[in-house]
């Protein structure tokens with residue numbers, strides 16, 4: 001059976017990663033969460049004081065070659081976790097502190113170049129499902145299957161709010177809604193690789209669609225291509 005590349009793009013908190021992970025596991029493919037990579041670079045920038053109160057983007061650019069990212073499988077939890085310079089940062093990259101800065105870091109052309117290069121190397125052999133914002137447009141414009149996920153801002157903020165509460169973060173629904181909308185605004189309007197639907201992507205509005213139905217539909221689409 002031939003292996004293909006599946007690109008899943010879309011707005012923040014549309015459930016891309018849940019579907020992408022499940023699809024990858026059903027097909028025996030690798031799953032890559034590119035948002036985790038932008039989040040890890042952002043955490044590095046926060047820790048080194050390159051962003052926040054004393055912004056120093058040129059300083060960050062000088063240190064980009066010191067950033068080592070690795071996805072390490074966690075068999076117990078049946079997922080891969082992001083390691084930044086040898087340290088497991090999976091929980092920390094999902095906090096609001098990182099969410100508030102990540103879209104700004106993702107506008108930087110040099111950061112995108114670095115991460116897109118890593119992503120293309122990971123997908124060289126095909127057989128992968130990658131989710132993000134520019135996978136179908138920039139990283140793998142020739143992907144055999146492209147999905148573009150959307151959902152109403154309320155549906156997305158509600159999902160994200162629940163996730164953060166489950167992780168024990170103290171946050172209000174309004175803060176989460178504002179963050180989701182602000183990230184979408186920055187991601188869609190940035191100069192380099194803005195978030196947009198690839199012409200040949202299939203659009204999925206999952207505001208009123210359960211996980212099972214989404215998975216069934218996307219899995220069927222993939223099987224038709226494979």
Ligand code: C5P
Nearest residue numbers: 034035036038102103106132133134183
């Ligand atoms: O997917 P997630 O919400 O974790 O992504 C966090 C942020 O990383 C996005 O809001 C966006 O700014 C950036 N991102 C990106 N391109 C990607 C993946 C994520 O710009 N391919």
